[in-house]
Amino acid sequence: MFPYPKYFGKLNYEESCKEESLHSNGNSNIIRQAKEAMSVFETIKQRRNIGKMTAQSPTRQQIEQLLEAATHAPNHHKVEPWKFIVLAGNARIELGQVMADSLARRLAENPSGNVEAMIDKERTKLLRSPVVIVAVAEQPRQANVLEIENIEAVAASVENMLLAGEEMGLACMWRTGDAAYDPHVKHWLGLSPADHIVAFVYVGFPAILKLERHPTPVANKTTWLGWQA
Numbered sequence: 001m002f003p004y005p006k007y008f009g010k011l012n013y014e015e016s017c018k019e020e021s022l023h024s025n026g027n028s029n030i031i032r033q034a035k036e037a038m039s040v041f042e043t044i045k046q047r048r049n050i051g052k053m054t055a056q057s058p059t060r061q062q063i064e065q066l067l068e069a070a071t072h073a074p075n076h077h078k079v080e081p082w083k084f085i086v087l088a089g090n091a092r093i094e095l096g097q098v099m100a101d102s103l104a105r106r107l108a109e110n111p112s113g114n115v116e117a118m119i120d121k122e123r124t125k126l127l128r129s130p131v132v133i134v135a136v137a138e139q140p141r142q143a144n145v146l147e148i149e150n151i152e153a154v155a156a157s158v159e160n161m162l163l164a165g166e167e168m169g170l171a172c173m174w175r176t177g178d179a180a181y182d183p184h185v186k187h188w189l190g191l192s193p194a195d196h197i198v199a200f201v202y203v204g205f206p207a208i209l210k211l212e213r214h215p216t217p218v219a220n221k222t223t224w225l226g227w228q229a
């Protein structure tokens with residue numbers, strides 16, 4: 001179990017009263033469920049991708065907690081199609097060089113913009129956070145497993161990491177870009193060309209405040225069919 005220090009017990013007065021009466025009725029399981037549901041909803045709403053991080057590194061234990069959260073994601077046929085590669089220290093520099101070399105090759109074929117600046121930016125990208133977790137979807141190994149569903153499961157595992165990171169006070173950022181689809185990057189990571197890099201999850205501590213998110217109202221995105229109430 002990973003800890004939920006931030007929101008546990010963060011009920012308002014009305015809810016506390018409800019909690020009290022539920023406890024006096026001996027119905028503590030119900031209130032425990034309500035608390036956890038509340039915590040998840042708040043965390044979902046508060047989570048933001050945070051692009052600027054301090055140099056302070058999360059601990060190995062914190063990274064392991066994120067990874068554990070990832071492994072609880074839904075996955076069809078229970079194939080657990082994820083693989084994670086944790087990059088820190090010089091590994092970020094080495095992969096950054098591979099990414100820069102790949103970009104240089106692409107730009108040599110099709111030059112545009114300030115080539116040198118673009119290559120330099122690519123080389124140092126992974127240094128924006130002290131740790132980067134590469135989340136990978138494996139190719140299906142059974143005939144009944146669909147490739148897209150493996151990718152979907154790994155996307156869900158990435159969201160689990162982002163939500164756990166939010167609870168733990170970490171900053172996380174889901175990035176992809178051309179490097180995620182680059183065969184040289186996959187090769188350096190020891191992946192097969194058919195594996196999919198679903199995310200580079202940058203992890204650290206926030207160096208900026210979170211902006212509010214105002215999603216399009218769900219009514220604009222939802223069709224209700226056969227709903228009676």
Ligand SMILES: Cc1cc2nc3c(=O)[nH]c(=O)nc-3n(C[C@H](O)[C@H](O)[C@H](O)COP(=O)(O)O)c2cc1C
Binds near residue numbers: 047174
């Ligand atoms: C598949 C995927 C790929 C993404 N790749 C990038 C990326 O390469 N660079 C980036 O800045 N953000 C990337 N993001 C993060 C989105 O930009 C971010 O989720 C969006 O701006 C909404 O911000 P929020 O998550 O804080 O609400 C990616 C998100 C997803 C789901």
